[in-house]
Amino acid sequence: MDDMTKEAIRYLGYGKHAVDERTLALISDSFRNLEETAGRKSIYRIFDFNQTADDEFTIGTSAIQSSSLGRNLKGCRKVILFGATLGAGVDRLITRASVTDMAGAVVLQACAAALLEEYCDRCQTEIGMEMEKEGLHLRPRFSPGYGDFDIRFQAPLIQMLNCAKTIGLTMTDSYMMTPTKSVTAVIGASDTAEKCHIKGCEVCEKKDCIYRR
Numbered sequence: 039m040d041d042m043t044k045e046a047i048r049y050l051g052y053g054k055h056a057v058d059e060r061t062l063a064l065i066s067d068s069f070r071n072l073e074e075t076a077g078r079k080s081i082y083r084i085f086d087f088n089q090t091a092d093d094e095f096t097i098g099t100s101a102i103q104s105s106s107l108g109r110n111l112k113g114c115r116k117v118i119l120f121g122a123t124l125g126a127g128v129d130r131l132i133t134r135a136s137v138t139d140m141a142g143a144v145v146l147q148a149c150a151a152a153l154l155e156e157y158c159d160r161c162q163t164e165i166g167m168e169m170e171k172e173g174l175h176l177r178p179r180f181s182p183g184y185g186d187f188d189i190r191f192q193a194p195l196i197q198m199l200n201c202a203k204t205i206g207l208t209m210t211d212s213y214m215m216t217p218t219k220s221v222t223a224v225i226g227a228s229d230t231a232e233k234c235h236i237k238g239c240e241v242c243e244k245k246d247c248i249y250r251r
């Protein structure tokens with residue numbers, strides 16, 4: 039079983055329980071349909087990072103207050119803002135399925151979330167390789183809504199990346215992203231390598247890490 043299938047099963051809430059053959063077939067159909075539909079796009083920009091207190095810092099010209107993100111970014115020299123989307127076609131696919139086949143739509147949702155995660159990991163690996171050339175090492179990505187990093191910071195992130203133009207990503211007044219299968223995130227870059235796990239702190243074995251999110 040590949041990692042994306044495992045991730046989709048986890049999103050579906052199966053935990054350690056065995057997943058039945060029918061659901062496995064639905065998952066594999068969903069990934070096939072999503073592959074045909076997804077219009078993956080991503081963008082990143084590198085900004086200077088200036089931390090004035092544990093929970094206060096600026097990224098570019100944007101002032102941010104958050105102790106959880108402040109801890110994660112401590113010691114970073116640069117910060118990368120990152121945006122990615124699977125595109126509007128995926129939303130249409132899920133909406134169509136939800137009219138005729140609710141169980142299928144639920145599986146599609148889980149598979150789309152797994153596909154987005156995998157795409158973001160791949161983008162982050164590529165960004166990481168670029169940054170290594172400048173002697174900088176990435177921390178795990180951190181999205182608005184994690185810890186006390188307020189969801190309203192999605193607005194400046196989308197604006198600073200010019201997401202509407204660059205990747206077709208916008209946001210409603212209630213901070214819902216359109217297309218819905220999209221991500222915005224902050225990724226710290228520091229001079230010292232922490233050997234961060236690409237899947238983030240939750241699966242990292244360095245339990246005593248001071249930057250843990």
Ligand code: SF4
Nearest residue numbers: 234235239242247249
């Ligand atoms: S806990 Fe692991 S993944 Fe998280 S910041 Fe520390 S080294 Fe990186």
